[in-house]
Amino acid sequence: MSKQPWTKEKMNKWIRERGRGTGKDYVPWTKISDFPSMGRATRIFGVKIPRIYHLQSDNQLRCFLIFEWCDAVVDIRESFPLLDVMEVVGDKDDLRFDKFSDKETGFPLVLTTSFLLTIRNAEGKETFVARSVKNASELKRSLTFEKLEIERRYWQTKGVDWKVITDKQIPKQFAKNVMWVRETLLDDGIDAKQKAEQAALLHNDLVRYPELKLNDVLNAFDHREGVSQGTGLYLFRYLIAKKLIRVDMNQSVQVTRKIRDVLR
Template identity: 35%
Template sequence: MPKRQRGMTKNKIERWLKEGRGQGIGVDYKPWLTVQDVPSAGRSHREIGIKTPRQFTFFSDLENRYFHILEYSASVIDIREQYPLLPIEETIFIADDLGIKHPTDPTTGENVVMTTSFLITITQNGQNRLLARTVKSSSELDSKRKIEKLEIERRYWEKQGVDWGIVTEYEINRLLADNIKAIRNYYDLKICGLFEGISDRQIQSYLSQLTRELCGDLVVVRNICCRFDEKNGLEPGSALALYKHLAVTRQLDVNIINEPLELAKPVTIKLLEYKKVQTGVEII
């Protein structure tokens, strides 16, 4: 059986374009690169989005953490990862104009299509706006060659009239990203496996009851949730799942930005105000 060709060629670029890579929005978007296309990617991740239920692809822990923050932000309405800088002739022209070498495939020597980590659509003052963000470790910015490629990318987005920027580990709130990761899988309670056979109406009733019991000063979430499970004859852990759903859907004012998500220590929980829901997490 012939080995799968890893190197980039003009035919492969044309084939990927015909496959719809780098095209579409929302659930129809297909990233330009997949994990299979970048075998050297060390810490790759694939996961299903909660706002946009499709598989997302990331090539580093930093990209994955930044995605969690983007997805949680109320202002973000679409996320397109591994977005291609097309047409390729545009980046080739920019590289020539700068007097630097355009990125090429090490196997075939062909020019490769450059990508940006994220093309983000946000809503701001009633208008949709695009942001392009490249996620890099700060150590990568010490490389002259990396800087050259980033300059090609910067000029590409400048020509497109799109705000472009670099995001490093210093701009990513790891605590926030970790807290979001701990609650994001409870966005849809139907897929968490704890409420099979329970109607949507009953789940909503449980959510309303639990909200009333949780809101207050110096409450211990784990204790309240354990009692709630026992009182309602629910499987252990069900009320914690409800709590995490209320947090990730922004129905409760839970401080996940600069404090660990505490379950066993006293915390203050309030209903989330409408303005805070609309503002959300600021996008860097």
């Protein structure tokens, strides 16, 4: 339920302000301050596209991190509104749109899809992909099925690939690893050129000493370069984030292992 009653006037105001644009100019239909969340709501600054993303649950956050990591994904629009759903969906006689209205005013709510992604293939062609994120337990509720069926018909009519993602399908360790490395790409007060140069030096060490333990090489790097303790680990994360080295993102990184066993 919204903090304020949902009315036609409020909807028209939101239509002027939200749910439009692409890239850094997109404003999600739902912001975390508008509605209570089923989980921990998060505002996170994008690495690929520099804007604040509003994510309504831990599952949405994990999906966002995985989408952002994927090179083929060039735009992520969260809480995408289906403003033209009544015009687009032709076969709607058996759909219970009446269930989705403000309890106080009775005015119809605007339905949304968790994510609308823009995907670019190897040939440079762009297509859209829609994904709805739900807890598996929510699928037991008839109201959830009603909403998902509306979404399914909407995107099917639009010719857009649409699927539901549940918490049981999300690779949680992968998302955790993305979160662990991505912050090194954000503004941290370190000169970007200096960071890249130091990372290149560490990369040389990783290639040169594959039989040594990762933490030993990172500690030796800190001592040799005269930098604060932990800098080597930070740059290691940076190298992963820039995809200059590869690790198994589905496993936690064990710094006590040999480098050759960590890198892929």
